[in-house]
Amino acid sequence: MVGATVFSAALVAAAQVVLATPVARSGYSLKDSHNVPRGWAKVKRAPADHVMQIQIGLKQSNFAELERQLYQGTSMLVSDPEHPKYGQHLSADEVKELVKPTKETTELVHEWLSENGIMPSYNSAKDWITVNLPVSKIESLLDTEYHIFEHKDGAKVARAPSWFLPNHLHDHIDTIQPTNSFFRARAQASDAFVDVGILTDPNLKHYPTSSGIGAVCNTSSVTPQCFETLYKTKGYKPRSTDKNKVAFTNYLGEHPIRSDGELFLEKFRPEYVSVAQTFPQYVIADGPGDGPITDGESHEANLDFQAIAGINPRTPIISYSTGGSPPFTPSNSTPTNTNEPYLVWVNWLLEQKSIPQVISTSYSDDEQTVPASYARRVCQQFAQVGARGTTLLFSSGDAGVGPYGECVSNDGLGTDKFLPDFPPSCPYITSVGATKNFEPEVVAYRPAFVGSDGVAHGNYTSGGGFSNIFEIPPYQKKEVTNYVKNLKGEYDGWYNKKGRAYPDIAAQGLYFAYFYNGKEGTISGTSASTPLTAGIISLKPLGFLNPWLYSEGYKGLNDVTEGSAVGCGVDGFPAVKGWDPVTGLGTPDFPKLVKLAGAKL
Numbered sequence: 001m002v003g004a005t006v007f008s009a010a011l012v013a014a015a016q017v018v019l020a021t022p023v024a025r026s027g028y029s030l031k032d033s034h035n036v037p038r039g040w041a042k043v044k045r046a047p048a049d050h051v052m053q054i055q056i057g058l059k060q061s062n063f064a065e066l067e068r069q070l071y072q073g074t075s076m077l078v079s080d081p082e083h084p085k086y087g088q089h090l091s092a093d094e095v096k097e098l099v100k101p102t103k104e105t106t107e108l109v110h111e112w113l114s115e116n117g118i119m120p121s122y123n124s125a126k127d128w129i130t131v132n133l134p135v136s137k138i139e140s141l142l143d144t145e146y147h148i149f150e151h152k153d154g155a156k157v158a159r160a161p162s163w164f165l166p167n168h169l170h171d172h173i174d175t176i177q178p179t180n181s182f183f184r185a186r187a188q189a190s191d192a193f194v195d196v197g198i199l200t201d202p203n204l205k206h207y208p209t210s211s212g213i214g215a216v217c218n219t220s221s222v223t224p225q226c227f228e229t230l231y232k233t234k235g236y237k238p239r240s241t242d243k244n245k246v247a248f249t250n251y252l253g254e255h256p257i258r259s260d261g262e263l264f265l266e267k268f269r270p271e272y273v274s275v276a277q278t279f280p281q282y283v284i285a286d287g288p289g290d291g292p293i294t295d296g297e298s299h300e301a302n303l304d305f306q307a308i309a310g311i312n313p314r315t316p317i318i319s320y321s322t323g324g325s326p327p328f329t330p331s332n333s334t335p336t337n338t339n340e341p342y343l344v345w346v347n348w349l350l351e352q353k354s355i356p357q358v359i360s361t362s363y364s365d366d367e368q369t370v371p372a373s374y375a376r377r378v379c380q381q382f383a384q385v386g387a388r389g390t391t392l393l394f395s396s397g398d399a400g401v402g403p404y405g406e407c408v409s410n411d412g413l414g415t416d417k418f419l420p421d422f423p424p425s426c427p428y429i430t431s432v433g434a435t436k437n438f439e440p441e442v443v444a445y446r447p448a449f450v451g452s453d454g455v456a457h458g459n460y461t462s463g464g465g466f467s468n469i470f471e472i473p474p475y476q477k478k479e480v481t482n483y484v485k486n487l488k489g490e491y492d493g494w495y496n497k498k499g500r501a502y503p504d505i506a507a508q509g510l511y512f513a514y515f516y517n518g519k520e521g522t523i524s525g526t527s528a529s530t531p532l533t534a535g536i537i538s539l540k541p542l543g544f545l546n547p548w549l550y551s552e553g554y555k556g557l558n559d560v561t562e563g564s565a566v567g568c569g570v571d572g573f574p575a576v577k578g579w580d581p582v583t584g585l586g587t588p589d590f591p592k593l594v595k596l597a598g599a600k601l
Contacts, residue, residue, distance in 0.1 A: 028143045031170060033162040034180035035410050037369040039152045046146035046158040048136035055343065056120075056129040057174040057377045058109055060099040066090075070387045070428065071475060071547050089389030089543060092353055096125040099384060105172040112169060116141055124351055142176065149182070157182070175373045177343070183369040183422070209439045217438050221522050223513045224268045224310030230438055230508070231311075231536055231588045238315050238539045245356040246538035247318035248304035248531055251341040251363050255281065255288045255298055255321045256305040260515040264306045265313070267520070268513070272313035279305070279317040285344045287321035300362055302516055303523050304531040308360065311535035318356055320345060342423060343374075346381040355390055357541035360534035362395045362527035367422040368410040372469045375422050379470070383428035386544035392429040393534050395526035396503035397421045397463025400445075400567025400582075401495075404459065407568035418465050418495045418568055424502045425467035430545045431502035433583045434462040434509025434529040435560055443563025443575050443582050444509040446524070460524060461566040462509060464573055464581035466499035473500055475547040479579035486576070494568075504546055506560060506583035507533045533588070540594050548597075549585055556593035557586035 036042070069090060090098075106126060113120050113131070118141075120129040135146050135158060143164040150156045163179045209217060217226035228234040238244065250256070261276030283289045301319070308317055322345040341363075349355055367375070382392055401407075402419035409417040424431035434444035448459045472480050480501045509529035511522040542548065549557075560583040565572035573581045 025143050025164075027166055028164040029167050029170070031142075031163055031165040031173070032175070032180060032371055032373050034182075034371040035412055036149065036159075036161055037182045037366070037410055038406070038408070040149045040182055041152075043148040043150050043156070046135045046148050048134060050135045050158060051132055052135060052138060052158065052178065053130060053132050054138060054176060054178070055347075056109070056131070056176050058101040058127050058129065059105050059172050059174055060127050060380065061102045061105075062098045063380055063383075066095065066098040066387055067383060067428075070383055070544055071473070090387045092350070092388065095350070095384045095387050099125050099127050099380075101127055101172075108169060108172055112166060123347060128347055142179065144179070174377050175371070177374055180371050181369075181374050183365040213438050219437060220511055221513045222508055222511055226438075227311050227508060227532060227536075231590050233311060233536060233539060233590045236539055236590065236594075238312060241315050244538065244541050245316045245318055246308055246312065246358045246360075246534055247320060247356040248301075248308060248360040248534065249345060249363070250287070250298075250301045250304070250319060250321040251345075253288055253297065253323075254301040255290065256301040256319055257298055257517075258290065260302050260517065261305050261309065263515040263518065263520070264513075265309060267515075268310055269313050272309065275309055275313050275317065276305075279319060281319040281321060284320060284322040284348050285341075286323035288323075289321065299516060299523065300527055303512065303514055303527055304360060304362060306514055307512065307528055307531035308535040308538075311532060312539050315538045320349075322348075343378050343381065346378065346385065350381065350384055355385065355388060357389065357543075358391045358393070358534050358538040359385075360393045360531040361423070362525075362530050364395060364397055364421040364424055366410075367420045367425050367467060367469060368417075370422050370469075375426070375469050378423065379426035379428055382423065382426055386428050389541075389543045391534075391537055391542060391545055393530050393537070394424045394426075394429050394431050395463075395530040396424045396431045396433045398434075398460050398525045398527075399463055400461035400565035401463075401465055401570070401572040402568040404567065404569055416494065416568075418491070418572075420465035420467050420495075420499070420502075421463060422467075422469070424463070425465070425470055425500055427470050427473035427500045427546075428544070430504045430549070431584070432526060432530040432533050433464055433503035433506035434524075434526045435506050435583060435587055436508065436510035440562065441506075441508070441558065441560050441587055443560065443565070444524070444526075444529070445563055445566055446510065459566070460510075461572070462503075462506065462526060462529075462563075462582055463567075464501075464503055464565045464583075466495045466497065466501045466581065468496045468499055470500035472498055473546070475550045476501065476504075476579070479550060479585075482578070483576070483580060487573075491570070491573075501581045503581070503584040504549060505533065505557065505585055506587050507536070508587075536588050536590060539590070540597060542593075542597055550579075552596055553593060554579075554585040556589050556596045558589055559586045 118131055144160040146158045146160045148156055149159050161180045216229050258276050262273055265273040265276055322341045385392055407419055409415045435441040436444040444462045446460045450456050484497045507529040509526055510524045512528045514521055514523045560575050561577050564574040565582040575582050579585050
């Protein structure tokens, strides 16, 4: 076992910013409070005239029925060709009807805003309200104070760790943001870029393989030809390419570079090189569009496009680039979008009549930096996407059970804890871990080293864990319960035994062949395994995967039993026979998955 991490009292104290809860004014009471995460420091009061965009999540009227159909209906319709409604999903209008707030909720919230001179703007489902207001007005509305908080990397935001509501509205409003949310989406790529021929990883070994795999697979640069052979997609012609689509999301100012996509396809898929110039890119909330980049930007976006196009260039690909969470500019008094990007993107997506059948996202953050009320509502938005027949894939993270030196709770106690990620901890999405090697595949793990290029490369391990916010969903309860039982008390107290566990599946995630800024190199991470999986699944879209995967689809996966989720100074959760919280149920055996889903190759 790797040496356990030791945390001093001084470090714990420095890691936490705990604010005293202010006293509510008459008729108000505390609605939500969240400790300021490590790395943030309160600087000063936010300027009263700074304008922020506030999103108010109203209580949804019948989410329980939507969840029931997602778990019991959608999975059955997708996986059982004999079912009379096989392949059908809820329409956009049917989903909106299920989440539309009650008349009482709508009227009470509208009345409150009107009394404060605010004209709300609703989304089409009426479950979210968006308003642009100066900080002084928001503070009065929520009986709170906004301060400027600065991250150790220099970014600044205006936040209120505690906020209040009139007592009669507590049961009608789930969340209001940005208030106490501090999480920062990060791409799950463990190496930004390594030129081909420059890096020599001393940990990399070439394992014997069969003649078929050995002819196309090399551990130092894994290509689309390797993936299609390893996962047996070669020669498969995707169905309904006039209707089916696969998409990927971009945040943090990223967008794919078409010229790099062209170079990639010219080498690995020359007959489809035109795809790099023709795929549409949607710009949301002032996100970036096509254009030049400065060195170091858009690695993730480039990887997402290339990983999908390399395995499935025939199904139309869509790119989404979403703005949000910019640094705070005190001198700027015009409306700005400081909402976290997942909510901005998913609410935009749900307004569309037609959405892709498979969507890949390679961003996440520490779950404990996300207020539970906010995480639940964003997760419920993902459920709406799944109910419409879309597979949402999220990367499981690149730090095993947690980054070294950071595994401390954010509850004010500073106890040693594994750090699950959000959104992969959401039960309504499919989380993807990473593997390496080929026969057999094992957990993607690479200890820190200094390469022959003289550059230090950090530790990287496929992420996995147990949520502290979401309970075990019914579809994986048996597998998770058995896994925890077989741990026989190891790591007790470090994780939540009753939490939603992830990942659900896995795929290759070490040293992908990749082009960036005109050069060929490699890149690693669950940021790679996730879009690769999206490309594979989009060959034969299956809707929300999880209930089917755990009940039937696992028979079409290659079980991974070697390696562990190294992190937090320990070996972390081990891969075992069956499901485990590092590679899930395993990697795709595509012909078996297609057969299980009721289609013929």
